[in-house]
Amino acid sequence: MTDTPFKSLLPGVLGRIDSLIGRAEVVILAAGVLLMAFNTIGNVIGRFIFQYSFFFTEEVNRILIIMITFAGIGYAARHGRHIRMSAIYDALPIRSRKGMMILITIITALTMFALCYFSVGYILKVAHSGRVLPALQIPVYWIFLWVPIGFAVTGIQYALTTVKNIIEKDVYLSTHIVEGYDDDEIEI
Amino acid sequence: MAIKITAIMIVLLLAGLPMMVPLLLAAFYGFYELFDGISKMEFMVQQMLAGIRPASLIAVPMFILAAEIMTRGQSANRLIDMVMKFIGHVKGGLAVSAAAACTLFGAVSGSTQATVVAVGSPLRPRMLKAGYKDSFILALIINASDIAFLIPPSIGMIIYGVISSTSISELFIAGVGPGLLLMVLFSAYSMIYATIHNVPTEPKASWSERIEAARKAIWPLGFPVIIVGGIYGGVFSPTEAAAACVFYALVLEMVVFRSLKPTDIYKIAKSTGLITSVVFILVGAGAAFSWVISFAQIPQAILGSIGILEMGPKAVLGVISVSFFVGCMFVDPIVVILVLVPVFAPVVKAVALDPVLVGTIITLQVAIGSATPPFGCDIFTAIAVFKRPYMDVIRGIFPFTLILIAVSVALIFFPQIALFARDLAFR
Numbered sequence: 001m002t003d004t005p006f007k008s009l010l011p012g013v014l015g016r017i018d019s020l021i022g023r024a025e026v027v028i029l030a031a032g033v034l035l036m037a038f039n040t041i042g043n044v045i046g047r048f049i050f051q052y053s054f055f056f057t058e059e060v061n062r063i064l065i066i067m068i069t070f071a072g073i074g075y076a077a078r079h080g081r082h083i084r085m086s087a088i089y090d091a092l093p094i095r096s097r098k099g100m101m102i103l104i105t106i107i108t109a110l111t112m113f114a115l116c117y118f119s120v121g122y123i124l125k126v127a128h129s130g131r132v133l134p135a136l137q138i139p140v141y142w143i144f145l146w147v148p149i150g151f152a153v154t155g156i157q158y159a160l161t162t163v164k165n166i167i168e169k170d171v172y173l174s175t176h177i178v179e180g181y182d183d184d185e186i187e188i
Numbered sequence: 189m190a191i192k193i194t195a196i197m198i199v200l201l202l203a204g205l206p207m208m209v210p211l212l213l214a215a216f217y218g219f220y221e222l223f224d225g226i227s228k229m230e231f232m233v234q235q236m237l238a239g240i241r242p243a244s245l246i247a248v249p250m251f252i253l254a255a256e257i258m259t260r261g262q263s264a265n266r267l268i269d270m271v272m273k274f275i276g277h278v279k280g281g282l283a284v285s286a287a288a289a290c291t292l293f294g295a296v297s298g299s300t301q302a303t304v305v306a307v308g309s310p311l312r313p314r315m316l317k318a319g320y321k322d323s324f325i326l327a328l329i330i331n332a333s334d335i336a337f338l339i340p341p342s343i344g345m346i347i348y349g350v351i352s353s354t355s356i357s358e359l360f361i362a363g364v365g366p367g368l369l370l371m372v373l374f375s376a377y378s379m380i381y382a383t384i385h386n387v388p389t390e391p392k393a394s395w396s397e398r399i400e401a402a403r404k405a406i407w408p409l410g411f412p413v414i415i416v417g418g419i420y421g422g423v424f425s426p427t428e429a430a431a432a433c434v435f436y437a438l439v440l441e442m443v444v445f446r447s448l449k450p451t452d453i454y455k456i457a458k459s460t461g462l463i464t465s466v467v468f469i470l471v472g473a474g475a476a477f478s479w480v481i482s483f484a485q486i487p488q489a490i491l492g493s494i495g496i497l498e499m500g501p502k503a504v505l506g507v508i509s510v511s512f513f514v515g516c517m518f519v520d521p522i523v524v525i526l527v528l529v530p531v532f533a534p535v536v537k538a539v540a541l542d543p544v545l546v547g548t549i550i551t552l553q554v555a556i557g558s559a560t561p562p563f564g565c566d567i568f569t570a571i572a573v574f575k576r577p578y579m580d581v582i583r584g585i586f587p588f589t590l591i592l593i594a595v596s597v598a599l600i601f602f603p604q605i606a607l608f609a610r611d612l613a614f615r
Contacts, residue, residue, distance in 0.1 A: 026458055028461075029457070029458050029461030030454050030457040032461055033253060033457040033460045034454075034457045037457075040246060040427065040434075041431045041435045044431050044432055061243065062241060065245070065246065068464055068465055069240060069465045069468040069472070070465075071461075072462050072468075072469075073465055073466075076466050081466065082207070083206065083470070084206050084207060085202060085207065085519050087562065088204060089204035100203065104203065107209060111209050111212055118226075118229040118233050119230070121229070122230035147233070
């Protein structure tokens with residue numbers, strides 16, 4: 001993935017907020033993975049050298065994996081990196097592909113918005129129950145706050161891609177990735 | 189309801205939606221039907237979050253991170269180099285080296301895509317120069333990379349282990365036997381191919397060159413020791429082994445080889461995070477989906493209709509094999525595992541099959557399916573990495589598929605191929 005600065009489709013303040021979210025996603029992904037690695041490595045070292053496991057390792061990893069997952073789905077939507085079975089789609093002529101892509105992005109955006117709504121309902125339920133993480137004593141619903149944000153950001157990205165596909169001539173996988181764009185650097 | 193859920197999923201998958209969406213919408217529909225409307229939808233979110241909760245899943249990002257560090261640093265190349273120096277000179281030596289390198293690389297990384305890139309990129313130009321046909325090279329790289337699925341660590345096995353509550357350590361150890369068997373058979377085919385097509389043999393490396401290459405690879409050879417040795421010896425859980433690998437990879441590439449800088453690590457962490465997220469959202473969506481189909485007893489309905497309970501255990505393994513094989517010819521292996529494991533869970537239990545054997549067989553099928561036309565995902569990795577047209581990539585695949593099918597049949601009739609090492613280590 002090239003680090004081409006992400007430029008938002010949205011005008012003015014909204015655009016700036018969108019770009020900020022985009023940058024935050026990158027930081028959360030990288031920092032989240034590194035923290036998870038240090039946390040897990042620390043626990044292994046603690047267990048083998050000091051015969052002492054950190055009491056919080058599992059809970060911290062649980063918080064981090066939720067952060068990474070829900071920051072990442074937005075990032076993946078922004079850069080057209082969600083896995084798809086595109087073999088049939090790729091065989092279609094460009095006009096049908098464009099129509100299909102508009103349909104795909106609309107359905108995906110709606111699914112994400114619905115999940116955002118339902119996850120807010122879930123968080124309210126958890127908050128109401130008053131559960132806390134046993135080791136860290138943090139209210140459990142705090143760690144889920146990323147979930148609706150992630151779904152909303154992903155939904156917005158797909159909705160913007162729909163708009164982009166309607167107003168532009170090419171077929172866009174995300175707001176700034178044109179399909180068939182040949183990246184020289186192979187990413188795995 | 190079973191038919192509608194299946195139809196929603198297949199149509200949306202083939203239409204090219206991001207793979208999480210067909211799973212989510214099929215689950216949506218299931219919750220909607222089961223609970224008469226959207227009143228219980230927050231329960232679906234709860235199932236999704238429960239799906240990504242198991243602590244053993246942390247091994248997935250850790251193994252991906254370790255493999256990314258090694259591939260971008262020098263570890264991967266040093267391992268490949270050593271293999272070449274030792275067996276490059278036999279008949280079909282470059283091809284045999286490729287198969288061996290894929291196996292060795294599989295022992296440090298859990299992903300076939302990473303293996304295609306790490307082994308295929310340096311070896312393909314050399315093999316082309318030596319006179320191998322491109323169709324053979326591409327087929328060999330795609331299929332040998334699938335050995336990485338079976339050799340621990342294996343992302344697919346971790347996910348199977350978590351959703352079927354099977355010991356990941358035992359799965360890892362059980363994958364070694366079939367993985368090595370495949371390597372031997374692929375090597376044998378490569379030798380036969382080189383003899384028939386009269387591919388000239390490579391010059392033999394001198395012992396001083398070999399010792400030099402082995403010296404350079406001695407550090408990276410610590411990875412299989414940590415993973416297989418650590419788990420086999422009961423020292424590490426898979427997650428701990430994964431963390432130890434990350435630590436070891438960081439020390440090697442940053443301190444010993446000095447090939448990566450902190451900014452490189454930051455980039456690697458970002459791309460690891462992205463891959464993790466794309467996999468985990470699927471795992472979450474898969475968990476919601478699997479809850480719905482289990483609750484509605486859809487597996488029982490589907491499997492009952494083909495009369496699976498009247499079949500013997502071997503026939504059941506046969507049905508499982510074919511289903512996973514066909515599934516992976518069309519979609520990503522992780523999605524196939526997420527969808528089909530819960531479908532077969534009741535019958536595996538009813539026929540009292542060993543879940544570790546089932547997991548190994550599934551992993552093998554996933555590997556075969558991913559390399560099989562029309563849509564096996566490794567084919568598309570190869571198209572992207574080597575920039576060759578589809579037909580070129582698939583032309584030479586058939587003999588490899590035959591070998592893989594032979595091994596699958598062998599595994600059903602001689603489960604000891606997989607279970608021997610497991611029984612030795614854990615029973």
